[in-house]
Amino acid sequence: MKSLAPFIVMIAILISLSVIIVVITNYNLKKKILNKENIDDKMYIILNNLTGFNTEMLKWGIILLFGGIGLIVLEFLPHDENTPLPYGVMAVFVALGFLTYYFMMKNQKK
Structure with missing residues (x-):
């Protein structure tokens, strides 16, 4: 069980990095969509999917x-x-x- 600890830590670090990257890219995408002047129905669907x-x-x-x-x-x-x-x-x-x-x-x- 002790030899699994470094492996588990590396997996946790990789998962954390991927979650951070996804959150930052979703934020940037939402920001770009909201800064656009004309928002149609398709944009609202994208925004609703990103909040899930x-x-x-x-x-x-x-x-x-x-x-x-x-x-x-x-x-x-x-x-x-x-x-x-x-x-x-x-x-x-x-x-x-x-x-x-x-x-x-x-x-x-x-």
């Missing part, structure tokens, strides 16, 4: 939060090297993250 990114960030934030909680639980849970227990614990916590996001979105649409 906030729920994507929420989803991945919740999933990563629950994944981190799963890793913390695994640190304190005694287990053998050859047991599939860590995979099951991580799967359960990531699934809880997905379910939490699903129920949050379901309640928000009501």
Whole structure:
């Protein structure tokens, strides 16, 4: 498990960089669209699609939060090297993250 730490950190850095790049490019695109004088219906559709990114960030934030909680639980849970227990614990916590996001979105649409 200790040899996975640098790999996980690199993945987290790459994901963070990609999220930052997407947020900056979406902001620049919205700014250019709003600075244009004549905005037609197609532009409003593009603007509405760009605002859906906030729920994507929420989803991945919740999933990563629950994944981190799963890793913390695994640190304190005694287990053998050859047991599939860590995979099951991580799967359960990531699934809880997905379910939490699903129920949050379901309640928000009501």
